[in-house]
Amino acid sequence: MTEQRTYQSLCPQGTSEAVRRKHNIGDIFLNQAKCLLCGDVITSNHRHDFVRCSCKSVAVDGGSWMNRRLFNSADMIEEMAVPYEQDVASDIE
Numbered sequence: 001m002t003e004q005r006t007y008q009s010l011c012p013q014g015t016s017e018a019v020r021r022k023h024n025i026g027d028i029f030l031n032q033a034k035c036l037l038c039g040d041v042i043t044s045n046h047r048h049d050f051v052r053c054s055c056k057s058v059a060v061d062g063g064s065w066m067n068r069r070l071f072n073s074a075d076m077i078e079e080m081a082v083p084y085e086q087d088v089a090s091d092i093e
């Protein structure tokens, strides 16, 4: 089989919202967080991609659609998510 394709290769940073929606891709370019206990950086690559760090203190989920986070304590997690940049300035929150 071919290696798993990530949505980032399909829609790189800067892809317009209309094109992303066509591919069923949301607003999060990189759904990523770091566990400050074990140092793992974990990435959720699609909506139902639930990923845990190796010490299991932190998990990410939701892919490009939701920054879902699970953690034992908020000071164990470093948020590293990167949103898609909109080419229209008024869309930036």
Ligand SMILES: [Zn+2]
Pocket: 035, 036, 037, 038, 039, 040, 053, 054, 055, 056, 057, 058
């Ligand atoms: Zn960990």
